[in-house]
Amino acid sequence: MTQALPLYGDQWSADIYDHEVQSLGDLPFWQSLAESAGGPALELACGTGRLLLPLARAGLTVTGLDASRFMLAVARRKLAQEDHQVRARCRLVEGNMSGFTFEENFGLIYIPARSFQILLSRDEQRSCLDRCAQHLRPDGQLALTVFNPRLDFLISPEGHHDGPNEFVGPDGMSVVHEAHSQYDRASQALAADWWYVVRDEQGAVTRRDYRLELHYFFRFEMEWMLEACGFEIEALYGDFERNEFAADSPEMIFVGRKAP
Numbered sequence: 001m002t003q004a005l006p007l008y009g010d011q012w013s014a015d016i017y018d019h020e021v022q023s024l025g026d027l028p029f030w031q032s033l034a035e036s037a038g039g040p041a042l043e044l045a046c047g048t049g050r051l052l053l054p055l056a057r058a059g060l061t062v063t064g065l066d067a068s069r070f071m072l073a074v075a076r077r078k079l080a081q082e083d084h085q086v087r088a089r090c091r092l093v094e095g096n097m098s099g100f101t102f103e104e105n106f107g108l109i110y111i112p113a114r115s116f117q118i119l120l121s122r123d124e125q126r127s128c129l130d131r132c133a134q135h136l137r138p139d140g141q142l143a144l145t146v147f148n149p150r151l152d153f154l155i156s157p158e159g160h161h162d163g164p165n166e167f168v169g170p171d172g173m174s175v176v177h178e179a180h181s182q183y184d185r186a187s188q189a190l191a192a193d194w195w196y197v198v199r200d201e202q203g204a205v206t207r208r209d210y211r212l213e214l215h216y217f218f219r220f221e222m223e224w225m226l227e228a229c230g231f232e233i234e235a236l237y238g239d240f241e242r243n244e245f246a247a248d249s250p251e252m253i254f255v256g257r258k259a260p
């Protein structure tokens with residue numbers, strides 16, 4: 001086995017992101033929040049601009065912040081293909097979602113694709129929410145989604161295996177993705193090993209290994225934390241069709257405002 005790299009921390013994992021994650025079915029949800037926000041939107045952990053670019057194309061003014069220069073390089077490459085009006089509405093910034101500063105305030109700050117779970121420590125989580133509160137207009141909204149923890153998945157002693165998932169990557173290469181994850185109940189962290197087996201057009205096969213750790217939040221932990229950081233929760237949805245949160249919902253999508 002090769003040395004595992006942090007996921008999104010090299011150009012290869014950034015370049016295949018859009019090939020593997022084509023749609024999470026979440027664009028209409030984030031777009032409707034951004035449209036009703038009445039002000040610019042900020043996406044934290046915007047990655048390759050999967051959501052940010054369609055929002056800018058729809059006429060919205062958006063800023064995307066991400067810690068990975070590799071993911072941002074993909075987003076910049078895509079943005080360069082857009083017309084000048086879209087380019088003028090979309091700003092990409094390298095930075096940490098737990099420690100950012102902008103001159104302006106936003107009508108909507110959103111954290112899609114469960115990226116908030118990448119923040120493992122309480123300090124990072126609180127600091128991110130504090131930064132959001134600092135950067136929202138008085139009537140602005142914060143929205144973020146995390147996995148609804150599946151207990152059967154989390155308590156399995158041998159961990160959880162995903163895949164194989166096969167897709168076509170850049171330059172027509174065939175990619176097979178598998179993952180093994182193990183949850184630690186004491187830290188509420190899931191450590192996931194991801195590996196990709198790649199066959200290029202000449203038939204040469206290589207393997208690439210990555211590591212990702214996610215904190216698993218429970219419903220009332222999120223509610224307490226959001227309230228402690230000065231937010232009033234307006235809605236908790238269980239999916240992007242805005243169904244009410246239930247025990248078997250796939251997501252926990254929180255929408256809130258700064259408490260008066």
Ligand SMILES: C[S@@+](CC[C@H](N)C(=O)[O-])C[C@H]1O[C@@H](n2cnc3c(N)ncnc32)[C@H](O)[C@@H]1O
Nearest residue numbers: 008045046047050066067068071096097112113
């Ligand atoms: C699952 S991707 C999500 C990308 C995009 N939001 C989407 O919906 O397709 C997670 C992103 O989080 C970024 N990330 C990880 N830690 C971060 C941090 N502390 N601050 C900002 N971005 C971070 C990674 O670089 C990666 O682009």
